[in-house]
Amino acid sequence: MSFCKKINSAYHVCMKLTLDNPILLKDSGIPGKTVAIFAGVHGNEKAGVHALEQLADKLDIKRGKLYLVLANPEAIKANVREVNINLNRLFLKGNTGAEPEDVIARNLMSILDQCDALLDLHASNSKNTKPFIIFNKFSEDISRLMNFEIISGGWSNFHQGSSDEYMETLGKCALCLECGSVFESEKNVPLAIQSIKQFLQYFDLIDRSVEYNSEPQVRLNIFKVGIKETNEFKFSKHYDDFEMLKEGEIFATDGNKKYVAGSNEYIIFPRENKPIGGEVFVLAK
Template identity: 40%
Template sequence: MKLPSDVIKKTGPKPGPAVAVFAGVHGNERAGQLALEALAETLSPIAGTVFLVKANPPAIERNVRLVNANLNRLFSRRATPPPTYEGARATELMDLLDRCDALLDLHSYPETAAPDAAEPFAICEPDCRPLVAGFDVGTVVGGFAAFEDGGSDGYMHGNGKIGVCVELGAIERTEKFVDLGIDTARRFLSHFGCLPPAPPLLPRPQRHLRLTAFHKKTAPDFRLARPFRNLEPICAGEEIAAENGRRLVAERDGFIIFPNDTRPVGVEAFLLAAEAT
């Protein structure tokens, strides 16, 4: 099979799994892209096949989140892909993922108010816990698959495979998180035997959260009640936002994820998560 554009294939001398590392699904999230470029120069697998994928090259070139559509909502065979660049790209990347056993997808998120406080975290379902236990991230959030179709990690999970997204801290602090991107990718590849075992991390807690709400903006007047930080604790009864003349209040204690009131109607404005049991 011909490789899609902007995909580098590296094959080890020994047989092994096929795995993919994505960066730039959202073109303005640079840390993962720089990590991928470093890996493209230095990586030499000892086994298996590694695909290094610049996921959305036109968006990367323009340093924008997307060209026509959010690529990370299009990894699904259930819906007809939109007749846009991202629709076509999602189809060719799903064809590539169908040849892979596992995916690591590197992202970053906006943290305009407090970029220095931004905390990297992983997004995956519980079947990935043994893998992400070896990543240097303090928080793991699961349960996305129940709320939203079309994420790259959810696509892998839906096919009974391993899919992990790692959010490499703030878009506004790209340089700070490139090394974490490289380290995370190397640990991912070690887990699957494509690289020798990674050096162990110092013991540290890793907390597990589970998504409890996925709020999409329904009106242009949606406003967050205050500038929340990503993963900031939220108390039951606390006002999160106002929309359409209504107050949106947290039903239980938890954490807010990806708070953003600048995105268009129909797009997620915040997510809520609670400690996983």
């Protein structure tokens, strides 16, 4: 007898989570919340992928239902952020796109529509970074319970089509965890595992097994996303994630345009090497 239930042409719900069977539904059979945990929406961000692979067999769900999802298996196999286009801008109602990532986004939205909450595990492509949380309108409380030094909001205004923004449009809680640098994925697996347990115990799917965070956190609000306008875009120097900018400094130029820092501003995801129209930095305060 097969345990697999076909839910559409591309995905199956199976008893074992693998890159060939990337969606695992754990159903306790007892009433409770339905939640999803995604990893590998960006295929090279491996901390969450390894955490899910390690936990999938062990998690004992006491109440409710849990979807574990290796979101972009082809990108994970190839260890690339995306095969064709950025999956994390495609969670849009009415998405009719034809790229493989559009098909994945539609499949995953059909899962999110059944869920009360989402935990989406990512990592930063910067070498020097810090683990941080992106919360949406409904998840700031939970982000305070996790062991991340930095929590940040306001992203939904700039990142339409991200998984957390999609959940926000449904009035639901979602967290995107940036689990450190992609250059040290193994080091950040324990943080990802701890966060998964905190998330599941918050929603009462598992019995309490880990403590919640008790350390103070820095709360940042995203207020600007820089978009590349010309091929002359460049930063004035190398910036790391969360580097504080000096008030009045010109931190980047783009053709004739100068970007000048205000007071108490931090730069996140500085990336010169993007096509025109691409996101070259995020500012927070």
